[in-house]
Amino acid sequence: MRIAVPVFPGSNCDHDAYHALKHVVGVDTAFVWHKRSSLEGFDAVVIPGGFTYGDYLRCGAMAKLSPVMDAVRRFAEGGGPVIGICNGFQILLESGLLPGAMMVNESLRFVCEYVHLRAETGRTPFTGGIAPGTVLKIPVAHYQGNYFADDATLAALEERRQVVFRYCDPSGDPTAGSNPNGSARNIAGICNERGNVLGMMPHPERCSEEELGSADGRRLFDSMVAWLKEKGK
Amino acid sequence: MKEKPVTLELAREHGLSGEEFERVRAILGRDPNFTELGIFSVMWSEHCSYKSSRIHLKKFPTKGPRVLQGPGENAGVVDIGDGLAVSFKMESHNHPSFIEPYQGAATGVGGILRDVFTMGARPIASLDSLRFGRPDHPRTRYLVTGVVAGIAGYGNCIGVPTVGGEVYFDECYDGNILVNAFTLGVVKRDGIWRGYASGVGNPVIYVGSKTGRDGIHGATMASGEFDEKSEEKRPTVQVGDPFTEKLLLEACLELMKTDAIVGIQDMGAAGLTSSSFEMASRAGTGFTMDLDLVPQREEGMIPYELMLSESQERMLMVAKKGREGEVLEIFDKWDLDASVIGEVTGDGVARIRWRGKTVAEIPVAPVTDQAPLYDRPAARPEWQEALQRNPDPASLPVPADLAGTWMRLMSCPEMADKKWVFRQYDHMIRTNTLVLPGSDASVLRVKGTRKGIALSVDCNSRYCFLDPYLGGMIAVCESARNVACSGAEPIGLTDCLNFGNPEKPEIMWQFRSAIEGMAKACETLAVPVVSGNVSFYNETMGKGIHPTPTVGMVGLLEDAGDRLVQWFDAPGDAVFLAGADRMGECVGGSLYLKEVHGKVAGTPPPVDLDHEKRLQRFLAAAAAEKLLSSAHDLAEGGFACALAECCVTRPDGPIGAKVANPFPASVRPDFVLFAESQGAVLLSCPPGKKGALADAAERFRIKMKELGNVGGEHIDIEGVASVRAADLHRGWRDGFAKTLGLEG
């Protein structure tokens, strides 16, 4: 089993994702430079956070044009598990692999803090081991994490069970006060229709070890490993 | 821009005195041309030459068994064992931040990051010491918002966590804010790089962003007082590009894994000029440089502009002859400009060419060796005595509502929760931050080892104003105590010395006294100064700031698992006061005197350096023996505010405590609560560890008093004052944004 961490100019959570996967979870992991156009030999893709191309123009707008994103698209079409975290989520949105777009936080300020997430579905490779309704403690760190989609898209997301995580209070209630950025319907993470591509603003790779304040993020990676093992990887 | 004829008057406009101009002529044996005048003026500016401060900076102890690189390089380096070292420095970006807060602060962060990764170190944490004018000054809110956003904008994008810092407000900073940025990186002991232009014939390579007309004369701007026209200086402020710097960081670290280069230096203040002259000067060489080969962003730039530009995100390096291809290849991979612009020569002369002509020819060594050095007159100002004597503490009325006063102090912006600030900084990226911002010191793990690094920036400038010697000493002691309270051993410091106009004897006296106080504390505590920065001329229309020698302290935990936090852990834990004999009735320079009685006066609390040293060793030992649940030192706001912080800063929510009055019954209640002291620490431990803790205190001859227990709904100092923990927590949490009129 081998996990790819694509690296774009300006990626800066690439080392954190690598560390969590390789040293904490203990799976074979490799960086993939954005100019490479193949993901041959990899079984899952973790697109890390950061400020690709400085977030100039729009977050993720330029990274979507990198050759590696064509490979990610093909990988996703083949049913391979893909997770985009923070800027990785923004890249997936810009690429059209996931619906919707990101706006500037309602507060107009960068926000870095622990938030609570309610898991909504176990249908993705990354949430198979997390029962719906489970509350996770995971940090966010972004300036543009205010998820937007038109009403029809939001309704479709709900209906097709594509909302994977919602911001909530510690008891699991998705209140307005627990929404750190103004996202529509407290959405923190969504998947594609098929369920194999997940995008989320919070950072599971930052909380995969107790000494960092929470190990809840590890549950996503453990789920991914279990899913891959089941597929004989 | 057009070249101007060089006259004494023009030299003066460049900040050179008549005597300095004569010295330039003597070195060259002729009149300088316009480009050469520009070069000398920036190299001999206060900012680059330290001409008023060098004589005093020598008083700092800079050596020690762990010191691998002391002052004089891009950053200092201290050994932490296991083949690793930490490189760190702090630098001011005060004037640019006042003029354009977002870009000023952002480029300050960018500059200090470059200083650190130039040494070969991967930056792992930044902290910032910020000082603004009074909260209700019309510009303060704008400056706070801009500076914080600028630090966040740069640091978050480049992906180095900003793990803490301090934010203060005082009217002395109304016209001169302070933005001091600190960065620490980790480097392999055998992978340290320095700024040496050695090896005759080796190519000189320019890398990074293209050169524009940004910030020409930034270095001379930082060397003159502000006046009303400063607002018009806006165009010279540089714009930061953290994305390019991120690429530069990765490219440089990749390059440093090879052995293709011999030296590297950041192009900071005075850009191409200072980097080339300083590198050649350290190596005792000369160089040629062809300015036509410098990557340029604007058209029609003349040599003067190219040499003095302060465009950001640029580096100068010297490669091994024949290896330039490897260098260029790595920079090409990262989409960065890189260009061979000259070579190292053996004759000690800098020859700068442009359009086929030599436009400057200057012997390198004299520019640094014969730079002006001043022992400027220093005199204690007459008003100092009266300031210290006033007021008579007995004349101060005791507030009727002590609990209300306690609440008021905890919610004033100096004490209140700084979450509004820290939330905007990415303080978790790189997944090393074990103690997040908000404790005495932030603690980071060093991956691949068991070690932890504790960091604190600190200065009480009220103390320094009232007694610069004692204030300087306290700045060192307090920052060392902060890292000791996290269980770490202080191993080195960097400083940022922010003062007024050094041409005034009273300012020079403040400067000299503060350095002497700091040096004394460093010697006793055996903490070397390994890097630093001086910022003079922090004056607007003749009014200077309080002397503010900010200290950035670095501590080492052999086992990061031993780290401590400042907040109480669990109900039932015992509360102790260590250094009980250090408690005094001193209100001089206290927060209480300022906030409640409207005065900055008196003398700061006394320091006992020998006690300080034992106290810090005791804390490290108690942490290593896992005896403690928390440790927090008494500082601004005295006993009551320290206790309140132990209760309300707890991330899991506030908790109460019931403790005895540590003072004799005769002491007036407001002084019990808010008098300040140096050398006292509040500790908590599980009841089962009480005996072992007492033994440890005994071993280090630390007087320790058991005061009570953690728990309950109230923070209760028996017989003196009591408040509900939840109420005090609310006031503390909301105080910062509320007072400044910022949205929560």
Place this chain on the structure above:
Amino acid sequence: MKAKIYVTLKKGVLDPQGRAILSSLSHLGIAGVEDVRVGKYMEVRLKDAAPDDARRLLDDACRRLLANTVIEEYRIEIE
């Protein structure tokens, strides 16, 4: 030849920056401003071409990179 491209948020998409500016303007006492929408303005220099061709090229650039049509709309002016 030169072209100007204006990218703005679509009507109906909430603009947090515009809203903040609107409220600041009213705090400043600048009355009579009903709405503010913040957008991007780009100047593009092009090789000379027939205006229709240039427009087609820029339209393509906008759709593929310069604007995100989920939330943004754009307008092209060719000089």
